[in-house]
Amino acid sequence: MAEQYDVTALGELLIDFTQNGNSEQGNPLFEANPGGAPCNVLAMLAKLGYQPAFIGKVGDDAFGRKLGETIVQAGISDEGLRFDSEVHTTLAFVHTFADGDRDFSFYREHGADTMLRQEEIPKKLIEKSRIFHFGSLSLTDEPSASATRLAVACAKEAGALISFDPNLRPPLWKDMEDAKEAIWYGIENCDILKIADNEIVWLTETEDYDAGVAVLKERTHAKLINVTLGKQGSIAYYEGTKVFGKPFPNDKVVDTTGAGDTFCGCVLGYVLAHGLEGLSERQLEEMLLFANAAASIVTTRKGAVRSMPDRKDVEALLHSNL
Numbered sequence: 001m002a003e004q005y006d007v008t009a010l011g012e013l014l015i016d017f018t019q020n021g022n023s024e025q026g027n028p029l030f031e032a033n034p035g036g037a038p039c040n041v042l043a044m045l046a047k048l049g050y051q052p053a054f055i056g057k058v059g060d061d062a063f064g065r066k067l068g069e070t071i072v073q074a075g076i077s078d079e080g081l082r083f084d085s086e087v088h089t090t091l092a093f094v095h096t097f098a099d100g101d102r103d104f105s106f107y108r109e110h111g112a113d114t115m116l117r118q119e120e121i122p123k124k125l126i127e128k129s130r131i132f133h134f135g136s137l138s139l140t141d142e143p144s145a146s147a148t149r150l151a152v153a154c155a156k157e158a159g160a161l162i163s164f165d166p167n168l169r170p171p172l173w174k175d176m177e178d179a180k181e182a183i184w185y186g187i188e189n190c191d192i193l194k195i196a197d198n199e200i201v202w203l204t205e206t207e208d209y210d211a212g213v214a215v216l217k218e219r220t221h222a223k224l225i226n227v228t229l230g231k232q233g234s235i236a237y238y239e240g241t242k243v244f245g246k247p248f249p250n251d252k253v254v255d256t257t258g259a260g261d262t263f264c265g266c267v268l269g270y271v272l273a274h275g276l277e278g279l280s281e282r283q284l285e286e287m288l289l290f291a292n293a294a295a296s297i298v299t300t301r302k303g304a305v306r307s308m309p310d311r312k313d314v315e316a317l318l319h320s321n322l
Contacts, residue, residue: 002077006050006272007163008129010151011038011138012113013056013071013081014090015063018255018302030093032063033257033303034070036113037135037167040258040304044265044294046075047308050272053125055080055151056138057116059089064112074305080122087112094257106172114141118150126154131192131268133163139182140172152189161276164190164222165264166199184219192271193222194264197229213237223276226267226288228260234292236284243281245288248296248317258304259295265308266291293317 016035019028042052054076058064060083067089072078090111095103108114116138126132132155138148155162164186173179183203187193193216197209204212209227216225225237233247270287279287294314301307 002051002053003128004051005053005077005125005129007042007045007131007133007268008053008055008080008126009038009042009133010055010080010116010148011135012036012090013039013054013058013067014092014111014113015067016092016094016257016303018094018257020302031302032066034067034305035092035257035303036305037137037165037261038133039071039074039076040261040308041133041165041265041268042071042076043074043305044262044308045269047310048266048269049311050269051077053077053079053129055116055122055125057082057084057112057120057144059083059087059112060085061089063089063091070305080125082116082120084112084115087115090114094255104169104171106169108172113138114144116144116147118143118147121147121151121154123154126151126160127158129155129158129160130272131161131163133165133264133268134186135165135167136179136182136186137167137169137172139185145182149185156189161192161271162190163192163194163264163268165194165260166196166203167260168196168199168202187216187220187222190220190222191224191276192267193220193225194260194267195225195227196260197227197232200227209235210242224267224271224279226263228263234263234288236288238279238284241281241284243284243288245285245292248293248321250296250300252300254300255302256299258307259299261304262298262308263291263295266294266314289318290314293321
């Protein structure tokens with residue numbers, strides 16, 4: 001049990017069944033990859049040498065126990081992981097397309113990750129964390145939605161920085177207006193926001209990212225807002241400054257799952273190293289380039305938790321693109 005954690009994340013820990021070829025009979029073969037956006041972020045942070053911890057719930061079944069082993073092997077503390085014998089571990093089937101993009105099918109009705117209760121929130125763990133990170137998936141259902149809000153309140157009271165990634169998955173919402181309300185809650189309560197291009201367009205109803213960020217700023221005190229543009233790179237908005245981070249395109253994309261989480265983990269690592277005050281344009285560009293490079297690498301690998309690059313991998317790609 002660590003005295004202090006660099007980043008604690010709350011949310012889903014699940015199995016991503018990723019298509020990996022076909023059988024001799026022509027049936028699709030699926031590989032059981034450990035996943036879940038918050039743990040993907042933490043896995044990247046662990047690769048960078050930070051101390052991450054996870055809060056969430058899995059079923060007390062074969063998949064859940066495997067996930068518990070996996071996060072420990074990835075360097076993530078399981079101090080906040082709960083096992084529930086009455087519900088099953090959440091499963092997602094990831095159907096990949098030729099360009100590496102994907103489509104999700106979730107098996108989550110009463111899935112374990114949605115069953116985290118308020119009384120299961122380890123407040124002391126949150127209180128000894130420098131950054132608290134969460135997404136919108138833990139807000140789709142009760143009791144995890146109330147548990148998430150309690151954890152955010154605890155983190156704010158403890159003085160931790162709050163990081164939020166909407167990670168919008170429309171199939172998991174009964175009503176998209178509920179999704180908007182939950183995502184606005186996250187935006188209104190965070191200090192660091194990572195939002196994808198399609199999410200900001202959907203939320204703000206404008207395809208102009210500058211205009212979209214202006215809409216966000218009407219309802220958030222977030223100091224750092226990063227908009228990820230997929231193959232086109234990323235943009236950082238920080239205290240009136242706008243900085244573009246160039247992409248690192250590659251022709252070996254096999255699975256884009258976890259690319260945004262990899263980016264997010266690298267950004268949080270940069271904030272841990274440099275703080276959130278007085279960042280220069282050069283520093284913001286440095287942050288984005290490192291995060292973009294890491295995200296590019298992870299798209300060449302199947303899955304996410306076990307596929308995160310280490311610092312040497314990322315620096316090698318950066319140097320090869322000078």
